[in-house]
Amino acid sequence: MIKIYGVLRSRTLRNVWFCEEAGLPYEHVPVIQAFRLKDPHAPDAPFNTRSPDFLKLNPAALIPVMTDGDVVLAESLAINLYLSRKAGGPVGTDDLAESARFAQWSFFAATEIEPHSIQILYNRVQLPADQRSEARVQEAVAALKRPLSILDAALEESGHPVGGRFTVADINLAETIRYSLPAPEALDGAPRVKQWIAACHARPAWKKIMALREAEPA
Ligand SMILES: N[C@@H](CCC(=O)N[C@@H](CS)C(=O)NCC(=O)O)C(=O)O
Structure with missing residues (x-):
């Protein structure tokens, strides 16, 4: 399992x-x-990223981690690529070229999008108000212009980045672009991306996990 x-x-x-x-x-x-x-080390602390048993799974002390029998993997996007090979079917693949395209868009998400979009999340939502920087938000919005226009063009043909259907590439991209949504102006030059991410978030599986997330202790 x-x-x-x-x-x-x-x-x-x-x-x-x-x-x-x-x-x-x-x-x-x-x-x-x-x-x-x-105190993550307190004897009554819940299982956390500094718990000795977790550090055996990921010495980097970061979630997520996935295990599948003897396979232990960190890095969320790599885990999804592994799962996409394992699952096959419409969201995954067993085709070499297609799995390379999944990787291409996942690395694009990790390197061209997330470093900027996360600044929007930090500086519009997560940091205490007195530590937020609007200048960082504006830098991130500017830096996202080109990668988002590239994705926008890729969505023109079928509405999806790979294979004309919803796949792991959509998930890995949507999950990094989501961090930019607190600055809606970031998507102003990318109307197809705007439409596509709204469609991703209208999917039943997304609604289900958002409900589970809301139910988690804060
Ligand atoms: N590049 C990694 C980043 C993992 C990461 O930063 N995880 C955060 C939560 S989203 C974490 O575990 N933080 C714990 C900490 O900083 O102590 C991935 O995509 O999996």
């Missing part, structure tokens, strides 16, 4: 979303980020 370690208020969401879309059976093992706890 596939096990996904993490909490849904984290990048773990990406892997749970994939499993739900693919219909892959999985067990979700809650592991909270250490920074959210007063």
